[in-house]
Amino acid sequence: MKLDFNLKLTQEQRLVMTQQMQLSVKMLQMSGFELQEYIGKEVEENPVLDAEYDTNSNLKEKNNEIDYKKFIEYLNFDNYSGKNYYRNEEETVSPFTFISNKKSLKDYLNEQIIEVNEGEYTKEICKYIVENLDNRGYLDNTVENICEEIEAKKDDVEYALKVVQSLEPDGIACGDLKECLKIQLNKKGIKDENLFGLIDDCLELLANNKLGEISKKLKIKKSEVQRYVDFIRTLEPKPARGFYTGENVKYIAPDAYIRKIDGEYHIIMNDDILPKLKISPLYKNIVSSENNDNDNDTADYVKKKINNAMFLIKSIQHRKSTIYRVLEQIIDLQRDYFDYGKEYLKPMTLKEISYRIDMHESTVSRAIRDKYIYTNKGIVKIKDLFTVGISSQAYGDDISTIKIKNKIKECIESEDKKKPLSDQKICDILKKEDMNISRRTVAKYREELGIKSSSKRKRF
Structure with missing residues (x-):
């Protein structure tokens, strides 16, 4: 070489x-x-x-007094007036929002623990259990580990766990989804064996809406299964939902305002954010x-x-x-x-x-x-x-995906729930209206809309 x-x-x-x-x-x-x-x-x-x-761009103070005329103009400009009151995400955050602190789940539970009729030792174990809850409200630890960590007897920890589970919200401090749902049933005083059997043995089938298989397994009619499933879906799978998690809320600040003035749209850049x-x-x-x-x-x-x-x-x-x-x-x-x-x-x-x-x-x-x-x-x-859009001769212009998705949603909302439309049938309906998309595209848009497949939408 x-x-x-x-x-x-x-x-x-x-x-x-x-x-x-x-x-x-x-x-x-x-x-x-x-x-x-x-x-x-x-x-x-x-x-x-x-x-x-510039912290005083919208409100001006003179001699330590607020100029109320300017203040009212500011409120009206951003749709705060009484005649048209609704909350927009753009609104300037009111200082009154921060007068009271947001209560977290753990704060809420600890306040209840103070009021329970138990000894101080049990209350301390309860507070430790509360500190081991995850963001769903589930117990992110085992009873055995807690016993070792705080050097407590198993009976005492199990008793304290029952005390915490008796608190609100229902289903708190559970080990898994099944226990969460069963705690809620017990607190409601429901003793239906079929309902408990469905939760213990058929949750996966329920998730896939296989009511026929559940019916065979529990030896009850499909209509009864449907009634049980509807009730289970009213229960809360995440007891901590709705409570303050401790994370800072991120506010969206628009880079520009689009205002219609005298029939024309004007762009007002938001210089206040910088x-x-x-x-x-x-x-x-x-x-x-x-x-x-x-x-x-x-x-x-x-x-x-x-x-x-x-x-x-x-x-x-x-x-x-x-x-x-x-x-x-x-x-x-x-x-x-x-x-x-x-x-x-x-x-x-x-x-x-x-x-x-x-x-x-x-x-x-x-x-x-x-x-x-x-x-x-x-x-x-x-x-x-x-x-993006698809070409259409009937509409004389391209049709946006937003319009197609809205049409898919309309089809599903008006369908017979006992015989829901398949993706292919929806595809055929759209083609009749000159929206030429494939079945796979229908399935893709349906999933983007958060709508389940026909087999999971079927009701008995």
Whole structure:
């Protein structure tokens, strides 16, 4: 084998992204809160940056008194008025919300333990059991382990467990789903053997809606099985549901408001979620001063920090203008959606928007990632407005997947529950209305809607 080593000169074109370009792209795809956190870190690390957080943009105070006229205007603007009262996710969080602390499941149980007529020793074991509950309200430990951990007798721990299980909510501190359901039946005073037998031996069959097999196993009529199943579904499989879990609630802040004024839709960018950034005058003077000859290192350091700050400000402005341009085209294409609602959402792709604003699809994709807008329909994720469609001669235009899903939902809601429609039958119905999709696509959309298959929807 002959090995040769040669030197060759080649010419090629490559796009190499600088660190600043990469940062600009990264900032474009950040959500409002992610960008807020990023800006906070930059302000801490860059001494030349000044950030102003405008906390009184909507309410103005004068002589420590609230301007109530402005306050009422603010309430009316965001649909808080008495004539049209409903909660929108966009609403500014009221300070009154945080006057009282949210009660967790463990707090609720410990308050009940204080009131039970038991000795202090039993109460302490009960409190330890409560600390071992998972986020469903199930006991995430065994009696044997608890005995070892707190050096208690098994009889004492089992008795304390019964005390905890007697508390509200029903089914708490159970070991598994079967025990959870049976605790609830016992507390309701129900002693039906068939019902307990169904829970003990047929839960898997119940989950798959195989009522015929349950009927044979329990030797009762299908109609009775259906009645038992309906009752079991009224029980709570997760007793902890509805209680505060201790996790912080993440609020969605819209990047823009879409308002209809004099028959035309206008985009109002939400500048309140980000602080106003500017360069500190002190550091500007250091750079501009003519007496920097003796301290060039300081001047160079300040210049570098000012350049970084200016780039950050420009990138934020670029992010804002890109989102604005994308929203302009969305409003133009989806006017019927904003006027009449979700059923009028037209097929729209990233490629279509990118062509209109002369940007790459990836840029548009980053611009809408985790971004929300506030409309007269509430808060909407921008990405949800992008849907594919199928061609249709009858409708004269492409039909969006949203419209197809709504039609599937209508078919299932109006079906005979004793003879539910199969995916193929739904497919045939859609084809008659010139919605030409396959059976597999019907199944896919049905699952996305959270609707079970025909065999699991059947009732007896």
